[in-house]
Amino acid sequence: MMERDLMDIRAETDELTTDKMWVIMGPQHPFSHGLWTLKVELDGEIITDAEPIVGYLHRGWEKECENRPYAKIVPMADRLCYAASMTYSHLYCMTVEKALDIEVPEKAQYIRVVSDEICRISSHLMWLAAVGTDLGNFTVFLWCMREREYWMDLFVRLCGARMTTNYPRIGGVRNDITDLFDRDVDRCTEHFEKSLWDIITLIDDSSIFVSRMKGTGILTREQCVNLGITGPAMRGNGVDFDIRRDDPYETYGKIDFEVPVMNDGDSYSRYMVRVEELFQSCRIIKQAMQKIRAIGKNAPYRLKVPTNVPACTAMCRLEDPRGESLMYLVADGSGKPYRLKVRSPIFTNVSASKPLVVGSRIADVPAIMAMIDMCLGETDR
Amino acid sequence: MDTNAVYQKPSEDEIKTLLSEKFGDSVQVTKTETRRVYAIVKRESIHKVCEYIHDNLTFEHISTVIGVDMVSNMRVVYHINNYFNGCVIELTVDVPNEDLHIASISDIWVGGNWHERETWELFGIFFDGHPKLERLLTPDTYEFYPFRKSYKMRGQE
Numbered sequence: 001m002m003e004r005d006l007m008d009i010r011a012e013t014d015e016l017t018t019d020k021m022w023v024i025m026g027p028q029h030p031f032s033h034g035l036w037t038l039k040v041e042l043d044g045e046i047i048t049d050a051e052p053i054v055g056y057l058h059r060g061w062e063k064e065c066e067n068r069p070y071a072k073i074v075p076m077a078d079r080l081c082y083a084a085s086m087t088y089s090h091l092y093c094m095t096v097e098k099a100l101d102i103e104v105p106e107k108a109q110y111i112r113v114v115s116d117e118i119c120r121i122s123s124h125l126m127w128l129a130a131v132g133t134d135l136g137n138f139t140v141f142l143w144c145m146r147e148r149e150y151w152m153d154l155f156v157r158l159c160g161a162r163m164t165t166n167y168p169r170i171g172g173v174r175n176d177i178t179d180l181f182d183r184d185v186d187r188c189t190e191h192f193e194k195s196l197w198d199i200i201t202l203i204d205d206s207s208i209f210v211s212r213m214k215g216t217g218i219l220t221r222e223q224c225v226n227l228g229i230t231g232p233a234m235r236g237n238g239v240d241f242d243i244r245r246d247d248p249y250e251t252y253g254k255i256d257f258e259v260p261v262m263n264d265g266d267s268y269s270r271y272m273v274r275v276e277e278l279f280q281s282c283r284i285i286k287q288a289m290q291k292i293r294a295i296g297k298n299a300p301y302r303l304k305v306p307t308n309v310p311a312c313t314a315m316c317r318l319e320d321p322r323g324e325s326l327m328y329l330v331a332d333g334s335g336k337p338y339r340l341k342v343r344s345p346i347f348t349n350v351s352a353s354k355p356l357v358v359g360s361r362i363a364d365v366p367a368i369m370a371m372i373d374m375c376l377g378e379t380d381r
Numbered sequence: 382m383d384t385n386a387v388y389q390k391p392s393e394d395e396i397k398t399l400l401s402e403k404f405g406d407s408v409q410v411t412k413t414e415t416r417r418v419y420a421i422v423k424r425e426s427i428h429k430v431c432e433y434i435h436d437n438l439t440f441e442h443i444s445t446v447i448g449v450d451m452v453s454n455m456r457v458v459y460h461i462n463n464y465f466n467g468c469v470i471e472l473t474v475d476v477p478n479e480d481l482h483i484a485s486i487s488d489i490w491v492g493g494n495w496h497e498r499e500t501w502e503l504f505g506i507f508f509d510g511h512p513k514l515e516r517l518l519t520p521d522t523y524e525f526y527p528f529r530k531s532y533k534m535r536g537q538e
Contacts, residue, residue: 055518063528225441225464228492239464246467247416315417315460315471317444326444328458343445343460343496351495380518 034376172302217368231323236270
């Protein structure tokens with residue numbers, strides 16, 4: 001009797017009709033990593049439609065550059081994204097060097113490789129910390145931020161700043177690496193390779209993490225490529241492409257490393273790709289440091305460059321921690337850029353948020369969007 | 382050369398030959414470097430060229446759609462990327478100031494959708510056939526195109 005009653009109730013609930021409802025998440029919401037809105041249409045708790053809205057942080061960065069000498073854009077470039085600040089200054093310097101048609105000294109190239117990889121590690125740790133808070137695990141956040149501090153200290157040794165690291169220069173880098181940096185980078189790498197396992201174990205043993213990440217936010221390879229998603233989010237979808245390996249810049253062609261690729265296309269594979277990238281970055285740093293030591297202390301690390309760039313166009317791209325960053329420079333022969341365009345990876349990744357979240361539950365949205373590794377400063381520029 | 386075949390890893394010279402064979406005067410390949418091909422395309426044939434590059438040369442990813450104000454005319458630059466060999470094609474299209482319209486390519490690569498919206502709102506170049514040409518980064522109330530050279534910032538001459 002009791003059982004039949006329950007079955008009747010269940011049958012009744014199956015026939016319930018629900019109204020669809022728009023829920024606005026953000027601009028300031030615990031789920032949003034920065035200022036942006038995600039409007040989602042809900043049917044019960046299943047998302048049926050979504051629309052991302054950005055533009056809250058638009059600063060007109062590209063227009064601002066048209067009003068400044070080339071050298072004075074370098075400290076502006078690292079403001080694009082505080083987590084990957086060095087890669088943007090590096091990209092800008094590389095673009096201007098390409099327009100000037102000069103090659104920087106080999107030592108500077110290796111130092112830039114090291115600084116880029118430190119940037120990648122600190123950015124990925126920041127992401128992992130954010131994933132920890134998104135999924136309600138504060139220990140992951142604390143442990144990741146603690147590990148990140150060691151890499152931040154290396155930034156201080158390298159250039160004197162922690163966040164907005166204004167270190168690469170057009171024609172090389174600002175200064176040679178110091179003895180303190182040389183000593184600490186090995187210690188830091190060895191320590192990190194061990195301590196990262198603690199964090200991985202903490203996450204992989206937690207059923208909250210694994211069940212939220214496995215099987216959510218699934219895209220096929222074709223969808224992912226057509227939507228323009230790049231970086232670790234793309235390599236989690238089975239696309240075997242990394243600009244460092246397949247279109248090498250600086251001295252990445254001389255360094256031996258692997259590109260992690262996963263084929264599942266869900267949030268968990270994106271997480272796995274990033275974690276594997278952390279280990280590969282340590283491998284790159286070790287090899288590049290060996291090369292820097294072999295080159296010796298008195299080798300040149302910076303060239304003298306002209307202030308004016310001849311009239312031309314130049315395009316450069318590099319593998320940002322989040323994906324493909326590209327800069328396009330139109331020079332008119334004067335001391336200021338005629339037009340400088342930044343292609344940031346997250347701008348396109350955010351535009352793909354509708355296909356990522358449609359069909360999943362609203363509770364999965366923070367996990368899915370966290371796996372894209374949001375940074376709204378570089379989205380809006 | 383059979384232009385219907387699908388090339389996963391076309392070399393720079395192959396791309397140059399295929400484009401000039403297929404499109405004649407509409408596409409002019411100006412320069413090739415290692416993993417880079419630069420071409421100037423006529424405005425009328427941009428959609429066909431992009432379709433061909435996507436379908437037959439397996440360039441699956443569009444990196445950017447860039448607007449440049451050259452004062453005498455507007456310019457749209459496309460960077461299209463191949464995941465099999467890391468090659469990038471740069472297409473440059475000149476759009477006259479009197480008729481700022483160009484065909485949208487966001488039906489070929491969905492990733493181009495927001496880049497075209499951004500180019501429209503900042504330069505005023507209309508992408509015909511775009512599914513949703515609305516303001517993205519700037520407020521809806523703007524009635525000007527802030528990245529044009531005619532728009533001066535405070536302190537700019």
